[in-house]
Amino acid sequence: MPTLIRIEDGQCVEAESGFIHVADDEAIPTEHRSNLGGVILSLARFLTDGAALLDDGRSVGVRIEPAERVEDLAYDLPRIALIAPAFPKFRDGRAYSTAALLRERYGYRGEIRAVGDVAREQAYEMVRCGFTAFEPIDGSTPEQWARAAHIFRHVYQAAADDRPAAYVERSR
């Protein structure tokens, strides 16, 4: 399990995952085997098994592959603790749109966790699109992650992270 970096109260910190990734052919682990009993399922697995787990009071996260439509999950979002848009390759930028839609269109307040080919060169884009947790594979520390995410003192456009865009700064 890679280190998890999470943004808590605006700070990047090393954090307990609280969730384990469950592959489609794996059984759902019992609650006491994971720290908090949280599981991250594929979208397909969630659609078959998710409701029952949620009814049992389990914490459920959903991994969304780039080609999958977050729209299909819209109705269930209030009950989902975590969404994990996947980056199969760092060049694949679809997960940024997934995260932006979750925050901007659906007002999703839960954790959005970057999984897959995740490195600090993407920290700026990820944080701005609304990701709040990261499973980096490049060994990044929370300090390195925070520095990379704030490489620019200003931003030009509004995004999901609530940083004021340049035109807002200028009007002050």
Added chain:
Amino acid sequence: MSLYQYDTIDTQMLEDRAAEFRGQVARRLSGELTEDQFKPLRLMNGLYLQLHAYMLRVAIPYGTLSGAQLHTLADVSRRFDKGYGHFTTRTNIQFHWIKLGDTPDILDEMAKVGLHAIQTSGNCIRNTTTDPYAGATAEELDDPRPWCEAIRQWSTFHPEFTYLPRKFKIAVTASAKDRTAARAHDIGLKLRRNRDGELGFEVMVGGGMGRTPHLGPTIREHLPARHLLSYLAAILRVYNRLGRRDNIYKARIKILVTSLGAEEFGRQVEAEWAAMDKAAVDLPDEELARIRGAFGLIDFETLPATSVAFEARKTADLAFARFARNNTAPHKTPGYVIVNIALKTPGEVPGDCSADQMDAIADLASRYSFDDVRVTHAQNLVLPHVKLDDLGAVFDTLSAIGLAAPNLDLISDIIACPGLDYCALANARAIPIAQHIAERFAEPDRAEQIGELKIKISGCINACGHHHVGHIGILGVDKKGEEFYQISLGGSGAEDASISSILGPALPAPRVTEAVETLVETYLGARKDGERFLDTYRRIGAAPFKEAVYADAD
């Protein structure tokens, strides 16, 4: 001041980027980063590794330079390159002989005058291009540059659109005469007014060159101008999510638009846009006003429409008269003129400009053109606001630095990519072909007699030389290790946009100029009054040209 001036925020963005890249270069030079790890980082800063050296591509946002910026480019080429730069069809400039270790210093130097290499490579939104006559021509509905600047800021480090399926190019035009090849862009925007007089954009999506050339269909006839950025965001989001990523040759938005159909693509964009919080994306009126105001109204003098000095010189000096006839365009203000500097002196490399030439042009700009220089997609420069009274002095300086070629839009005003002389992707050389043709047609009387004829040469199928929209397009191909050239006819990147058609089998290099000569003779023999080469071709078709070129083929 007539140009947008970077404020503290704009400047600090460039400083932050330059500082970040300095760290990355240091890590590469120390071996901490491998070339594989470093490659995506350098590409985000416009640094390519080419056949012989690193190439640095510097952005010239919407093709607009101040004198100070042009002086800095001259300095950079003198200190860090071989004393020249190459202006590109994206209105950028490339330095072809750069040392990796120098690049952080170059970026620092450039940041001081608001220049940078941000988003000049990679699968992101590239430099927006516009009409080089913007703010000067009476033809335009409104100045397109404030909208280009708005796009520049919005698209710079856009977090959602930095890892698109493929690169993305936007052009903005505001005149009936299209000098931007708008329909050949991923997005072409044309300023227009609707019946109520409301300012808006015609939105064309899915044009492009490359191996499958397309002219972008219009997906919206009139988008209210204030919603430009949110509508662009909707297009980019649909593309980012649905564009193909499995095949680099099918990843441009043109492929998505074609496969969905323009109507369905437009419907999806409209649906995305309808659901979008537009107010969060579109610039507030005050910011639009700030940007618009920054381009300012120039304090033009009140002058008579004609100039005694200009008329006298024209009568006395035929070379000057020819330059004025071919290389100038009417200005919106009486007594002023738009001056084109063709970087196409026959025998020289299209688009190349030496450090001394850059310095001289920068001085001309500050003295005679309100400190304003434009770069055109045809790889030429423009002094947009010159007094007719001063044209003689400008012409004399240009003559002295070898840049008074009176051949704008004529047969020797050739677009050519760097080709196999520099580029790792090329199949064949483009520059020597351009030089050879230009020298053949160097005689100015003959060139004028032939009239407007746009030759565009690409060294490979990626089509950086825009051969698909050349009246005569020439494409370099590799046949078993030998350079051959495929000729196509009938393209246009202007308001009458069209894609050229292949004439016949590719020709070996030594036969290309001869073939162009034959095409010209065929046209001259068939043309009717006032017809350009393109008009004659469209009227009589390819057959007579094909017969003539291949008649003597063995």
